Amino acid sequence: MLKIWGRTNSINVQKPLLALEELGIAYERIDAGLHFGVNNTPEYQAMNPNAVVPTINDDGFILWESNACVRYLARKYGKGGFWPADIRAQANQDRWMDWQQTTLLAPINAIFAPMIRNIGDKSPQAIEAGRKKTEGNLAALDTWLASRKWIGGDEFSAVECVLGPTIHRWYHLPVERAKHAHLERWFDQLMSRPAAQKIILTPIT
Numbered sequence: 392m393l394k395i396w397g398r399t400n401s402i403n404v405q406k407p408l409l410a411l412e413e414l415g416i417a418y419e420r421i422d423a424g425l426h427f428g429v430n431n432t433p434e435y436q437a438m439n440p441n442a443v444v445p446t447i448n449d450d451g452f453i454l455w456e457s458n459a460c461v462r463y464l465a466r467k468y469g470k471g472g473f474w475p476a477d478i479r480a481q482a483n484q485d486r487w488m489d490w491q492q493t494t495l496l497a498p499i500n501a502i503f504a505p506m507i508r509n510i511g512d513k514s515p516q517a518i519e520a521g522r523k524k525t526e527g528n529l530a531a532l533d534t535w536l537a538s539r540k541w542i543g544g545d546e547f548s549a550v551e552c553v554l555g556p557t558i559h560r561w562y563h564l565p566v567e568r569a570k571h572a573h574l575e576r577w578f579d580q581l582m583s584r585p586a587a588q589k590i591i592l593t594p595i596t
């Protein structure tokens with residue numbers, strides 16, 4: 392059975408977990424990271440030299456990097472709209488997945504780390520800078536969603552598994568938020584799915 396290492400409150404672990412649930416693949420999850428440890432052991436680091444979560448083992452194939460894990464699962468087990476054959480549809484998913492890692496995440500974590508984890512710059516200026524940057528980022532995603540049901544297109548797709556946990560984190564941070572009607576509609580659609588309720592709907596810790 393496919394194994395996945397990682398604690399359930401990690402947004403990076405939630406991405407492949409959500410894909411596994413959506414795809415209906417049986418898996419065994421092993422707690423790892425923060426107070427669980429495991430990722431600091433030589434055995435874990437032999438699998439993942441970055442000593443972070445998640446890591447998956449699919450029949451002896453070991454993979455890390457959360458977005459790469461989602462794409463692997465999508466390519467191996469996805470069908471229909473989840474990972475379309477059309478390379479432009481795939482490139483669109485790649486684009487928003489990269490955007491989550493390179494653009495969206497850091498300013499959200501600039502709020503999350505000081506306010507929730509009690510680490511980093513707690514100054515009101517730093518929090519406000521993260522908030523403003525995030526609002527600008529989300530305006531871009533909102534515009535994209537104005538003319539399509541899902542980020543990937545008409546159907547629920549792998550990229551929703553990558554964006555969902557980060558957007559959930561944003562909606563639960565104790566800061567003011569502008570209204571982004573299309574993004575909110577997308578988020579409600581996502582959170583009405585049993586897999587998202589099971590995996591993403593956890594306290595922000």
Ligand SMILES: N[C@@H](CCC(=O)N[C@@H](CS)C(=O)NCC(=O)O)C(=O)O
Pocket residue numbers: 401402403404423424425430442443444445455456457458
């Ligand atoms: N780029 C990596 C980042 C992985 C990462 O930073 N994971 C965090 C949790 S979100 C981690 O392992 N932190 C150390 C810990 O939990 O002990 C990925 O997307 O998989």
